[in-house]
Amino acid sequence: MAPDPSPSEPTETAEVVDDDPAVVDLLEPAEGVPPLVTDAAALADAAASLAGGTGPVAVDAERASGYRYSARAYLVQLRREGAGTVLVDPIACGGDLRVVDEALRGVEWVLHAASQDLACLAEVGMRPDSLFDTELAGRLVGYPRVGLGPLTEHLLGVRLQKGHGAADWSRRPLPAEWLTYAALDVELLVELRDAVAADLERQGKTAWAEQEFEAVRLAPPPPPRAEPWRRTSGLHKVRRPAQLAVVRELWGSRDELASTRDVAPGRLLPDAAIVDAALREPTGRDDLVGMPVFRGRAQRRLADRWWSAIARARALPKAGWPASAPAQDGPPPAHRWGDKDPAAAARLAAARAALAGLSERTGTPVENLVTPDLVRRLCWAPPESLAPDAVAGALRDLGARPWQAELTAPLLAEALHAVPAEPSGPQES
The missing domain is CATH 3.30.420.10 (Ribonuclease H-like superfamily/Ribonuclease H)
Incomplete structure (x- = not known):
């Protein structure tokens, strides 16, 4: 060179x-x-x-x-x-x-x-x-x-x-x-x-x-997502299960066509248009093609396809509608821990503080020291023994590399002993 x-x-x-x-x-x-x-x-x-x-x-x-x-x-x-x-x-x-x-x-x-x-x-x-x-x-x-x-x-x-x-x-x-x-x-x-x-x-x-x-x-290929349509940008705006069914059907129809044509899905139909169709609830094909994006020349050529997807979604019985939120794989979102399990919330707070300190000392980002999802799972369901060796074993079982388990187990073992703070009583005058 x-x-x-x-x-x-x-x-x-x-x-x-x-x-x-x-x-x-x-x-x-x-x-x-x-x-x-x-x-x-x-x-x-x-x-x-x-x-x-x-x-x-x-x-x-x-x-x-x-x-x-x-x-x-x-x-x-x-x-x-x-x-x-x-x-x-x-x-x-x-x-x-x-x-x-x-x-x-x-x-x-x-x-x-x-x-x-x-x-x-x-x-x-x-x-x-x-x-x-x-x-x-x-x-x-x-x-x-x-x-x-x-x-x-x-x-x-x-x-x-x-x-x-x-x-x-x-x-x-x-x-x-x-x-x-x-x-x-x-x-x-x-x-x-x-x-x-x-x-x-x-x-x-x-x-x-x-x-x-x-x-x-x-690393093996990642497993297919259970509900990949839930990654539609802007999906948080869609609340009702019947409308979510429209998003799911439009997403699936778009994905099938994109795969056949080897075209990026968003170039066929933007995510924003899928969400818009679910929220506006057009009454028919002509109503659909009058909406922004759908009125374009390329979209008018595919209008029958998009309207068929919407019609399929609307024909579903309630039992066929998707759930309002995806099924949880692992602990609930961390911001809910305080209500659901205060002890787990205390463990997670202590673990995050300990890892932040370790990150500062080593100069390595926390997410590279140990993945945040792994920390949440450990704090939500700790091993029976909280000894550092047992915690290290639990970390390895969850997918941590040996160096990560060895480095972080002592700190996490200590954090797993954390308990919620006692609520302060009324102040005496």
């Missing part, structure tokens, strides 16, 4: 920022933008080059979130010392990049926010044997900003190009400036990994990070 640019020795692809001489703008990859790999022969050559490289491999993927229903990768970027940067079009290559996966067996993969990309990489046959996540590592270290751009600027003194992360990467052909942006995303990722790893080591958090990386690497 090219050496890190510096203010005193700027490269041909970087320029010094006038208002901050300590930071350089990286505008082009050091070796230029490589040709896009679009066929089996070029893919085999790229795999051989990557196999002949040394050290970790930087990996990134671009999806078309907000444009497509699927979360597939439309571009895969890789960079390894001795091999340079490789840009692969997985669609043109038939969606099968196993030859690249084989070339990287036993190699550490460096990704930023790996959990966002591992699923789409697995879909094309790429699964790491070892992982380093620079975003997750940055959280453990305690950097105030852990996006790829801010981290690269803070640790390496280099400002990356911005502007195309949310683009429609399913577009073909891909614009040249997008490929430049994509190549720069992996240009310094291994150097960034080394800088973050050095801070992890200085803070004694290397073992924490290794456990976190492995948990991300081996």
Whole structure:
């Protein structure tokens, strides 16, 4: 790889920022933008080059979130010392990049926010044997900003190009400036990994990070949501079960069509329009297409579909209406604990205070020390024994990593002994 640019020795692809001489703008990859790999022969050559490289491999993927229903990768970027940067079009290559996966067996993969990309990489046959996540590592270290751009600027003194992360990467052909942006995303990722790893080591958090990386690497796909339609934006405005049934039917009809067309659901019908239709209760198809959004040309073509969904919802008996609130999986919302179980509320308050102190001492955010949901579950239903070892075991059973259980169990064990404060009596005059 090219050496890190510096203010005193700027490269041909970087320029010094006038208002901050300590930071350089990286505008082009050091070796230029490589040709896009679009066929089996070029893919085999790229795999051989990557196999002949040394050290970790930087990996990134671009999806078309907000444009497509699927979360597939439309571009895969890789960079390894001795091999340079490789840009692969997985669609043109038939969606099968196993030859690249084989070339990287036993190699550490460096990704930023790996959990966002591992699923789409697995879909094309790429699964790491070892992982380093620079975003997750940055959280453990305690950097105030852990996006790829801010981290690269803070640790390496280099400002990356911005502007195309949310683009429609399913577009073909891909614009040249997008490929430049994509190549720069992996240009310094291994150097960034080394800088973050050095801070992890200085803070004694290397073992924490290794456990976190492995948990991300081996994490199974999330289970399907029981009622995904309840994530409709603005649903809090809809109170009546009959209206919720309309939201559910419209959401399901939209989701089915979006999946068939591989179009992001919101591009077919915005969430706001679904909620509006439920609240306004149109009397017929013509009434529906007179409403905002539904009166547009694209929506008028789908009006029969949307009205059929509304009609199905209205034909349901009361027994078929959804509940006003989703079924609880775990403890009730924490703000209700004071009324439902004051002792549990006292335990949770003590646990949160203890973890906040630990976060300040370690420089690691509370949610990375132990997930808030796990803390709530522990405080709502503590183990029979409140000894630190028993609490550590309960934490592991709930999904905490060994380092998290070891670090937080003593504090949480003490917090679980908390009791509600006695109400103060009337003041004597």
